[in-house]
Amino acid sequence: MGNVMGGKTVEELSSTECHQWYKKFMNECPSGQLTLHEFRHFFGLKNLSPTANEYVEQMFETFDFNKDGHIDFMEYVAALSLVLKGKVEQKLRWYFKLYDVDGNGCIDRGELLTIIQAIRAINPCNDSTMTAEEFTDMVFTKIDINGDGELSLEEFMEGVQKDEMLLDTLTRSLDLTHIVRMIQDEEQDKDEVDEEAG
Numbered sequence: 001m002g003n004v005m006g007g008k009t010v011e012e013l014s015s016t017e018c019h020q021w022y023k024k025f026m027n028e029c030p031s032g033q034l035t036l037h038e039f040r041h042f043f044g045l046k047n048l049s050p051t052a053n054e055y056v057e058q059m060f061e062t063f064d065f066n067k068d069g070h071i072d073f074m075e076y077v078a079a080l081s082l083v084l085k086g087k088v089e090q091k092l093r094w095y096f097k098l099y100d101v102d103g104n105g106c107i108d109r110g111e112l113l114t115i116i117q118a119i120r121a122i123n124p125c126n127d128s129t130m131t132a133e134e135f136t137d138m139v140f141t142k143i144d145i146n147g148d149g150e151l152s153l154e155e156f157m158e159g160v161q162k163d164e165m166l167l168d169t170l171t172r173s174l175d176l177t178h179i180v181r182m183i184q185d186e187e188q189d190k191d192e193v194d195e196e197a198g
């Protein structure tokens, strides 16, 4: 593979991980270009509520870095490696982009609420006792410093990094680790047979 994997974030991955992800990707998507439909299938996101669906679409668009309507292998690896291994600041920038649904550079209350609801629809194993509304209120109370009802990138980055609980919740709520673990477990079963064969 060599130079194909030349991106900075990609270098942080072990070759084993890359290999596993590549196999999974090419298996699900022989064309090498993942469509939204395939993306849903890939991550096992079926029968979602409309809200959750919107979130998945937004996620797809965020992963589609060059905006050509497909996720190619490099985009897939870049996204996964960012989510899994990126520094806190990189991740927060990515989350901000994901949360800012209309892309106007600010997160408003509606956008945050939609995302929180969608995350909970996809990831019901949330141990928080707060409703999505209460959670959204709490976030704005804590980090909307100038009180204009919108979170700027600065407010978001500073506020979330200063607040351990918030950081933890946001990071966990968008954590794709369980999905990747799923990929790896699946691959490990197969690899036990053909590990050293190649």
Ligand SMILES: [Ca+2]
Residues within 6 Å of the ligand: 064, 065, 066, 067, 068, 069, 070, 071, 072, 075
């Ligand atoms: Ca693309």
Ligand SMILES: [Ca+2]
Residues within 6 Å of the ligand: 100, 101, 102, 103, 104, 105, 106, 107, 108, 111
């Ligand atoms: Ca916005």
Ligand SMILES: [Ca+2]
Residues within 6 Å of the ligand: 144, 145, 146, 147, 148, 149, 150, 151, 152, 155
């Ligand atoms: Ca603000």
